[in-house]
Amino acid sequence: MPKYYTPREANEMLVVVRPMVEELMGIAERIHARQPELWEMAKKAAGNGGSANLSKLLPDFDRFHALMHRMNDLNVEIKDVFIGLIDFRALHEGREVYLCWQYGEENIKYWHDIEAGFQGRQVIDWD
DSSP states (O other), X not given: OOOOXXXXXXXXHHHHHHHHHXXXXXXXXXXXXHOHHHHHHHHHHXXXXXXHHHHTTSHHHHHHHHHHHHHHHXXXXXXXXXXXXXXXXXXXXXXXXXXXXXXXXXXXXXXXXXXXXXXXXXXXXXX
């Protein structure tokens, strides 16, 4: 069963998650710049919680793999590692939604339906 965050809990988690997202973004950029042909494999592995075999290819993959697992353990979903877009599952009006945060934003101000994605972001008006 997934963990559901309240907006307050998700904002409190940013203290832990923000530096991890920043590090993931840097690693992703380095991997993409040095080994673009490997990036497609890394992107697929990230969506599946990482890949032990892939992590052995480059030192950066080891750290990427570890950070991805830590994010998964926190029930934080990384949607786009290049722009630092992450989602926290939440319940709103009896249904699952995402609390949406992008690196550079001060705190979590938006939510969207699971299927809507980033384009469907709406201002959080509950706690």
